[in-house]
Amino acid sequence: MQRPVSTLSLGSSVIVKLVSNGFQFSADLLHLTALQLRKETGLTQQEALEVLQAVGRGEGGGGGASMTALDLLQKEEELRSIVTFSSQLDTALGGGIPVGKTTEICGVPGIGKTQLCLQLAVDVQVPQCFGGVGGQALFIDTEGSFIVERAVDIATATVQHCSLLAEDSEQREAVTTFTVETILSNMFVVRCRDYVELLAEIHLLPNFLSQHPRVRLLVIDSVASPFRQLFDDMSQRTRLLNGLAQQLISTATSRDIAVVMTNHMTTRVQGSHSQHVPALGDSWGHAPTIRLLLHWAGARRLASIFKSPGHADATVQYQITGDGFRDVEQSEQPESKRPRTETDQSAASQRDDGVS
Amino acid sequence: MEQLELSSRIRAAARRANLSSVGDVLCFSGRDLQRLTGLSRSDIDQLIQAAAAAASRSRPITALILTRGFESGRRLSLGCPVLDRLLGGGLPVGGVTELAGESGAGKTQLGLQLCLSVQYPPHHGGLGSGAVYICTEDRFPSRRLQQLIGQQRLPTDITCLTFTDQIYIEHTADMASLQTCLSRRVPVLLARGLVRLVVVDSVASLFRSEFQASDWLERTRHLLSFSSCLHNLSQEFNTPVLCINQVTTVTTMVTMVTTASQGPHPLSSSVSPALGLAWANQVLVRLMMHRLQGTVTHGDQSSALRRLEVVFAPHLAQDGRHAAVWTEGVRGLEEDA
Numbered sequence: 001m002q003r004p005v006s007t008l009s010l011g012s013s014v015i016v017k018l019v020s021n022g023f024q025f026s027a028d029l030l031h032l033t034a035l036q037l038r039k040e041t042g043l044t045q046q047e048a049l050e051v052l053q054a055v056g057r058g059e060g061g062g063g064g065a066s067m068t069a070l071d072l073l074q075k076e077e078e079l080r081s082i083v084t085f086s087s088q089l090d091t092a093l094g095g096g097i098p099v100g101k102t103t104e105i106c107g108v109p110g111i112g113k114t115q116l117c118l119q120l121a122v123d124v125q126v127p128q129c130f131g132g133v134g135g136q137a138l139f140i141d142t143e144g145s146f147i148v149e150r151a152v153d154i155a156t157a158t159v160q161h162c163s164l165l166a167e168d169s170e171q172r173e174a175v176t177t178f179t180v181e182t183i184l185s186n187m188f189v190v191r192c193r194d195y196v197e198l199l200a201e202i203h204l205l206p207n208f209l210s211q212h213p214r215v216r217l218l219v220i221d222s223v224a225s226p227f228r229q230l231f232d233d234m235s236q237r238t239r240l241l242n243g244l245a246q247q248l249i250s251t252a253t254s255r256d257i258a259v260v261m262t263n264h265m266t267t268r269v270q271g272s273h274s275q276h277v278p279a280l281g282d283s284w285g286h287a288p289t290i291r292l293l294l295h296w297a298g299a300r301r302l303a304s305i306f307k308s309p310g311h312a313d314a315t316v317q318y319q320i321t322g323d324g325f326r327d328v329e330q331s332e333q334p335e336s337k338r339p340r341t342e343t344d345q346s347a348a349s350q351r352d353d354g355v356s
Numbered sequence: 357m358e359q360l361e362l363s364s365r366i367r368a369a370a371r372r373a374n375l376s377s378v379g380d381v382l383c384f385s386g387r388d389l390q391r392l393t394g395l396s397r398s399d400i401d402q403l404i405q406a407a408a409a410a411a412s413r414s415r416p417i418t419a420l421i422l423t424r425g426f427e428s429g430r431r432l433s434l435g436c437p438v439l440d441r442l443l444g445g446g447l448p449v450g451g452v453t454e455l456a457g458e459s460g461a462g463k464t465q466l467g468l469q470l471c472l473s474v475q476y477p478p479h480h481g482g483l484g485s486g487a488v489y490i491c492t493e494d495r496f497p498s499r500r501l502q503q504l505i506g507q508q509r510l511p512t513d514i515t516c517l518t519f520t521d522q523i524y525i526e527h528t529a530d531m532a533s534l535q536t537c538l539s540r541r542v543p544v545l546l547a548r549g550l551v552r553l554v555v556v557d558s559v560a561s562l563f564r565s566e567f568q569a570s571d572w573l574e575r576t577r578h579l580l581s582f583s584s585c586l587h588n589l590s591q592e593f594n595t596p597v598l599c600i601n602q603v604t605t606v607t608t609m610v611t612m613v614t615t616a617s618q619g620p621h622p623l624s625s626s627v628s629p630a631l632g633l634a635w636a637n638q639v640l641v642r643l644m645m646h647r648l649q650g651t652v653t654h655g656d657q658s659s660a661l662r663r664l665e666v667v668f669a670p671h672l673a674q675d676g677r678h679a680a681v682w683t684e685g686v687r688g689l690e691e692d693a
Binding site: 009010046047109115139152181185188197225228264266267269276279321 | 383391409412414580587591632633642671
């Protein structure tokens with residue numbers, strides 16, 4: 001491969017030694033052993049090994065072996081999704097929040113982003129015999145909005161729901177260990193106050209996940225608030241966010257974890273009119289695989305899928321009850337059949353408070 | 357940086373590259389760090405891991421431990437059982453609570469009342485500490501405070517509580533002095549344990565008066581830094597912050613009329629809290645106080661009917677209670693009239 005040696009992920013002194021001894025491209029290094037390389041360039045054993053590793057990495061096409069689309073499909077089918085407890089949203093998402101992908105939830109304050117996150121952190125633990133994932137959850141709280149009493153409420157309702165559903169002996173046995181206490185003890189919470197702490201936590205993630213291999217859900221609530229404080233250098237913010245997104249995507253795919261992050265909304269002014277758009281800019285919009293927008297339409301809460309490679313755009317109605325994130329009862333259903341026009345109206349009515 | 361557990365070789369390389377804090381290290385990608393320091397890949401991994409371990413203040417703990425924690429479920433009582441029930445015990449400790457409403461709705465009354473209730477010991481719903489009250493629009497209503505103090509009925513196990521000398525009052529008439537107050541004086545008071553409640557009355561006035569409509573972007577920048585400053589204070593010192601906010605009238609649209617019949621709702625009401633989304637994103641609990649038509653009487657006193665509503669909160673449902681302002685303070689009405 002004609003990749004210049006200077007672009008390899010190596011220390012500058014090593015690169016200087018390589019180039020000055022005539023190794024211009026990574027292909028020049030491919031067939032050498034560490035001993036030969038040391039003789040040629042005067043590198044130490046450790047440096048030589050790192051060089052060969054870096055060259056090998058470049059050739060391997062980025063870590064894992066390539067898969068056919070069929071293999072990938074089978075693998076994805078084995079991975080279950082995390083149900084949201086709103087059957088309409090689950091249907092729209094093809095079963096729930098997918099494991100192994102990144103999902104972003106955007107919405108105005110008070111719409112229920114944190115509620116959905118808490119619901120997911122409980123739902124990920126639903127035992128496999130009930131069609132759940134039976135995993136653990138890590139909740140990175142950057143806003144101080146993780147209120148444990150609320151988690152207890154949602155966990156209690158979920159346990160009740162499962163114990164009512166239990167039919168065969170396997171399920172009945174699973175219910176005995178699926179209690180509020182076990183749910184809470186399988187939910188890890190860490191609080192980050194600023195972006196440095198958030199970045200640190202992401203760097204420590206591989207270690208944590210190795211210690212807790214059952215974690216299937218990572219929640220960051222919210223990714224926006226640490227990055228919306230004053231940044232002197234906006235290009236640095238973009239760079240950090242891109243790095244963060246890369247790390248999250250690789251964590252999601254390599255460890256089969258659903259990554260869910262919440263984002264604020266902000267008002268974008270274009271000429272004379274303004275509209276609500278997700279915060280953190282346009283380049284961030286490419287980071288999550290799925291973007292879910294929660295918004296008001298009058299007094300009703302709607303969830304819209306507005307970016308997803310695998311699902312059609314859809315809008316469903318939901319409600320936040322004492323038990324958590326739920327469907328709206330069937331009797332009220334017909335009202336939600338006209339989502340399109342309602343959405344436009346809500347955007348129009350919110351315009352005013354944004355610019356006030 | 358010097359405290360990281362690293363070999364002196366890596367530390368020296370980091371020093372040469374002008375990496376003075378762990379934040380600097382974490383803000384560069386591994387590739388950039390290699391270029392800056394000239395270290396090898398595995399050295400950089402060590403450096404990043406050490407920096408990350410130093411920067412993270414706490415390890416993930418389970419929610420079960422949180423429920424058993426010392427501060428778990430701690431609330432600051434409003435000094436009225438009816439309103440406390442509405443708020444699930446009171447204001448959450450550690451988080452910004454916003455109280456919005458028209459002028460005369462009773463916002464300042466509730467702020468004053470909290471300055472007193474915070475001074476009670478924990479088993480009476482307080483936090484056993486003082487309060488700092490930041491006024492940006494009016495003079496601090498000290499006469500009303502005196503009146504409230506005179507009306508306090510101390511529980512029998514408390515012999516002396518001198519309310520006035522535990523309330524610190526700041527008048528800030530412009531943005532600059534508000535900034536100094538929040539970045540210098542308030543942290544000192546909090547760090548010394550003299551206060552455990554910050555009231556800002558009101559957040560809107562300065563932002564609404566100092567910025568023209570055309571300074572929109574500048575205003576948002578200031579607003580973001582101000583709100584994150586309050587948020588950080590509240591998180592760092594585990595202190596409730598109450599921000600009193602004005603309201604702005606939402607032009608009623610045709611669609612509003614159809615939704616208005618569906619009951620109280622943030623979008624269906626004709627007023628909404630001022631300052632827009634940039635501010636609202638940082639608020640944990642949003643309360644609204646309305647002045648309604650009608651009066652209520654209690655003994656020989658009469659008061660305009662008011663309503664305190666929870667607009668959003670991560671742990672509460674949307675709900676509301678009627679309330680009235682008496683000589684002894686804001687009190688919820690037992691039954692919805």
